[in-house]
Amino acid sequence: MKKNWLKMIDPYVAIPAFAILFCLIGWAVISPQGMGETVTWLFNFLTNGFGWVYLFLGVVFLFFCIWLAFGPYRNVKLGPDDSKPEHSNFSWFSMIVACGYGVGLVYWCVAEPLTFLDAPPMGMEPYSAEAAVRAISQTFLHWGWIPWAIYMVVGVTMGYFMFRKKVPPFFSAALRPLFGDKVDKKGFRVFDGFIVYGVIAGVTTATGLGIMQLASGLHSLFGIPENNLTYIIIAVAWAVLITVCTVSGLDKGIKLLSNINIPLAAFLCIVVFVLGPIAFIMNTFCSAIGDLLGNFFPMALWTDSVGQTGFAQGWTIFYWAWWIASAPSTGLFVANISKGRTIKEVVMMHLAAAPLATFFWYATFGASGLFKQLFENAAYVATMNELGTQSAVFTLLADLPFGQILSALFLILIFIFLATTVDGYAYVCAQVATKEEDNPLLPSKGLRAAMALAISTLALTMIMIGEGQIKTLQSSSVLGSIVILVMMVLLIVSMVKSMKQDEMKGLIDVDALNRRTPEIQNEKNVEKNEEVLN
Template sequence: MIRFIKRNIVFFISIIIAVILIAYGSLFNDSLNAVSSVVMTFVSDKFGWLYLLFIFFLCVFITWLAFSKYGNIKLGADDSKPEYSNFSWYAMLFCGGTGIGLVFWSIAEPLSHYIAPPNPIEPGTIEAANFSIRTCFLHWGITQWVCFAIVGLGLAYFQFRKNKRGQISDLLTPLVGEKATKGIFGKVIDVFSVVVSFAGVATSLGLGVSQISGGLNFLWNVPNQKETWFVIIFVITCIFLASAVSGVNKGIKFLSRINTYLAFILLFLGFMIGPTTMIFDTFVNGVGQHIQNFIGDVLMINPYGDNTWIMNWRVFYFAWFIAWTPFVGMFIARISKGRTIREFIIGVVIVPTIFTIIWLSVFGTIALNASANWNLMELKDIIALPETAVFIIFSQYPLVKVMSVLVIVLLAIFFITSADSATYSLSLMTSEGNPNPPIFKKIIWAIIEALLAFVLLSVGSIKPLQTISIAASLPFLFIMIAMCPALLIELKKESINKKN
């Protein structure tokens, strides 16, 4: 028994922390909100510059790595082959990573930046529209995927190429030694990675539930209340639990392919009902604006004035992506064995970024084009409830029912695939990196994720947990900084050994 507990110490400590968070969040939600807000404000004000600088560095580092002499190194033995076809791989990357957030914010965020851009941009102007589109490209494109890529690449390289455990702590072995990563230091890193992960997952699932419920209310007047949330979470949890238990090859792969097809259908319909010429113009102009302003936008911070917008949006997003990296990176690594480093980076960073830019060109244009039907104050009221904004905007176009139902179905399956991949990753992280974690751990983590999302929705807000996960991203930011030289040390070592 003692040996079992010792071998699963990361699992038991993580479960205890999760239970404490659920209890504290339900009983003392206001207190949790206050504390988390103070911590988040401190992190943003004191370290906002570091998040911006690190994300820019990652973009440069990952790009260099793809085209360096290390690009041909396999994530596995030299003769290993990819386990999944390119389409299945891309589908699982998209659905296991960013899908639910992209659908949730694809209408509300362009409108938000349009009516409330940072100074000195005037709200509701052409300049605000241009800023809105390129900002959405930045937030949901390369800056997000380089975060997932560095962790996923490190895990896949060390696990499949160097035969290490699939643990976050193992990525630091070249810097601190194997004794440290397998000792208390490593356990602390792994527990922290798990806590950051389930907090981030629960908030995203909460967002998905709120939008599904908002859509059902908008379409069929289904009450947007606790009972509805419980039914949604219960049904979807049962589905993703069955998918998680069946394994990656059956559950996630099958659902990801379905959802990718549905996403293409929704994208095509959006393109057809929207202002087609304006969508092309938005795409071309947005890409140009994005490339032209990329360095300035990533590193944008005002040392002499107000940084409220930057902290509430840019730093907030960068911190949120970093909070997601442990479990998304873990999942990406699992499905990427047999790829070369160059192929991995192109598949994980470039392909999703291109799809995201196309997606936001269509739905960002649909949102901004429809905004002419309301004044700025009315638009503020619409985006105050982002979970229903997409349905309100669709109501200004043909096929509103079809589009809205598609969004709800997409969100439901994204909910399943995101929770499914998170359940797998959390189980793996709490099983010493075992690529086939025990079923009982998958069941426990599935229940915890669902319970945490429901409890926080029921008490009125998932904001505290979201803020906690983002605040907790600061220590993980330093871990990610350390991953870069650690990976480089190992790659250089392999290159030298090959020469010899």
């Protein structure tokens, strides 16, 4: 007889997570203004008082991932040495991008560079040539190597423990090398519950932004008003797709939507590139890469302690908190789909292929918006300030040939990105909240749907108390990141200790693993030479 999905839930995880969630929603219903003021105060307190911690650890996480990719354990597989990848490279890449960035890519692709052009960092002159280049390079920083490294800290460590050490997909279980059998105690499962809440709080930001941008697109195309009723209707329609996707499982749901969405995103990017100022886009892309490489550490570690403009707190520190809050779910999702791949493969996908695609996306849309503002006297910044950041991309698309068609396709893109993002997060939250004896690698459909519903409910709540502004959504991520930040540091130490112990026991033969790759390559080269000679 099939077990009821409610009996599969670990109460020590679910109760803390949902208790915090219900308290927040109840607080929002009883005193929305009071809650809004409180979360804003907490946001300011954490970003101003502890922003340096986020920035410093962001660089540490990046160096850790570089060490993983090129260090002695680079050829260790996430799984047994003879395991093979379960997904094609294209599907793997598509799912990583769709779940990793998803809604954020479509929301900020025009709005963020325009915002930085109007209010650049480090005392630059607004609308200057220097500010235009920094607008793109700063965006590259926010969506480039450090964010993907943050995801990798969880993705690689959890993949290693889940598929090589055969532990359940619980964050507490991955800390056994540090705490021994203490991780089996209920207190550590309660810790997992706080992590689940942090994940829900983090994905709330992306979900809320997606709902707001869909409303803006509908207003742009059909004149539908942007209000709470529209947000609710969008959330309900989207919840139907999420439910279908969620109950269909990881392979069917997310993989299918990702394989649709990434080609659609690539098509739209190419169309905008061809219809846009091609030379300006490529020149700005080249200049921005140079600016990023030449000023990477000053940009990545800038706290604005003297000027106190709030730029670092409102942007870079917020972004790092957002990625950290999203890291457990995105990282665990990456671990799930990366079984059979080497550590180097996983890291290089996230530090090379994914950032390159992201950079080209932002250069295409962002530089097109800058060109319109700077050289065609289009009042994009003024329009964005009036209608909200969610409107910026639709303003650009409306100015291009076939603008209505492009806007409609972009709406579809947002809708599916929203689904893939939350579907992936709901899946892994359900994994963590499932009892070990009930196969948490394949959580129940009911629990997955419940997690998706919790995410959408909190997102709607934060939108409504913020009256359609993004500040409360940002606060949600920052608050959710606090416990997760500690967990990520512990995961790094735990993984390194475990690999060194396995090496000492002979379970990982570093010399053999690192000899294997060149030997295989030499064999392939010999075969190719023989084919040529024949």
